[in-house]
Amino acid sequence: MNRHDYEKMMREEPDIRTSNVRLFEEGTANEFTPPIVTCEHCGAVLPTYGLIGIEDLVGSIAGTDRGGIFWRPAPIRCNCEKAVRFWTTYDMLQKRQREDARLKREMQLRDERLSSMLDRSELQKTFAGKTFESLKPTTEAFEIAVTKCRWYAANFVKLHTEGGRYRGTGLYLAGGVGSGKTHLAAATALAIVEQSVPVVALRSVELYQRIRATYERGALLDEMALMQMLTESDLLMIDDLGKERPTDWTLEKLFDVIDRRYAEKKPVLITCNYTDTELIERLVGGRGDRKTAEAIVSRIKGMCNVIDTGSLDYRTRGAA
Numbered sequence: 001m002n003r004h005d006y007e008k009m010m011r012e013e014p015d016i017r018t019s020n021v022r023l024f025e026e027g028t029a030n031e032f033t034p035p036i037v038t039c040e041h042c043g044a045v046l047p048t049y050g051l052i053g054i055e056d057l058v059g060s061i062a063g064t065d066r067g068g069i070f071w072r073p074a075p076i077r078c079n080c081e082k083a084v085r086f087w088t089t090y091d092m093l094q095k096r097q098r099e100d101a102r103l104k105r106e107m108q109l110r111d112e113r114l115s116s117m118l119d120r121s122e123l124q125k126t127f128a129g130k131t132f133e134s135l136k137p138t139t140e141a142f143e144i145a146v147t148k149c150r151w152y153a154a155n156f157v158k159l160h161t162e163g164g165r166y167r168g169t170g171l172y173l174a175g176g177v178g179s180g181k182t183h184l185a186a187a188t189a190l191a192i193v194e195q196s197v198p199v200v201a202l203r204s205v206e207l208y209q210r211i212r213a214t215y216e217r218g219a220l221l222d223e224m225a226l227m228q229m230l231t232e233s234d235l236l237m238i239d240d241l242g243k244e245r246p247t248d249w250t251l252e253k254l255f256d257v258i259d260r261r262y263a264e265k266k267p268v269l270i271t272c273n274y275t276d277t278e279l280i281e282r283l284v285g286g287r288g289d290r291k292t293a294e295a296i297v298s299r300i301k302g303m304c305n306v307i308d309t310g311s312l313d314y315r316t317r318g319a320a
């Protein structure tokens with residue numbers, strides 16, 4: 001039996017509706033002999049597999065009084081040397097095919113996840129309504145901040161063209177809780193993404209979750225692909241830096257991201273509630289490496305224009 005025949009047989013189930021059923025008159029089941037199958041390698045007769053003869057069960061086949069025998073036609077594998085070799089290769093190829101199919105599915109899923117992170121419409125959905133127009137500055141500091149961000153967004157492409165003096169310069173929006181800096185950062189990111197610039201925008205908690213997810217068992221997004229996404233997007237927005245305390249490992253990865261963006265002159269857009277000293281403490285989080293935390297803050301500050309959004313509570317001022 002060659003592979004094609006074997007596969008064909010394996011697809012066939014012992015079913016009373018298929019040709020694998022032999023009807024017989026009552027009491028004559030013992031006279032039935034299934035067709036003889038021999039090993040194609042050594043010629044040995046292979047016992048028929050799954051032979052079932054139950055007169056009562058099949059006694060009512062098609063409304064007749066006859067009984068029947070049905071069997072699965074695939075013979076058990078012969079254990080002669082040649083057959084063993086054949087089936088070993090066969091199983092290996094099958095396994096490889098399944099593995100290839102699995103990898104292909106994973107790659108597709110990964111691509112979908114990556115593109116969803118870079119998807120313009122996703123970002124527009126997340127930040128729906130958070131435009132410059134819907135901002136209602138109530139303090140002078142915030143009004144100045146809005147003007148600066150508007151200018152930055154409008155000139156983003158020009159600023160970051162090859163050889164430009166300000167290439168790689170990002171924005172660091174610092175201000176108290178509720179000062180409106182998340183809305184302002186979102187409006188900035190939206191205005192930039194609308195110019196077809198690839199932007200990745202994540203809250204710090206999501207950023208760490210995504211990094212952590214890459215080393216979970218069976219991760220769909222490998223670390224390299226995520227790092228590539230985080231370092232190669234034209235703008236990376238991290239909202240609420242310091243709110244979430246990273247683990248030692250995610251802190252290292254955050255440093256990698258920032259360091260690589262710095263080297264490649266790729267800007268970041270950061271919002272943060274904390275002073276530098278507080279931010280370093282939050283990043284260390286009791287477990288992280290202090291030097292790494294300090295390096296992250298110093299590098300971010302070095303590659304950004306710092307914009308003070310003020311410390312007044314924006315939300316309680318009626319801007320909802």
Ligand SMILES: [Zn+2]
Pocket residue numbers: 039040041042043044078079080081083
């Ligand atoms: Zn054999």
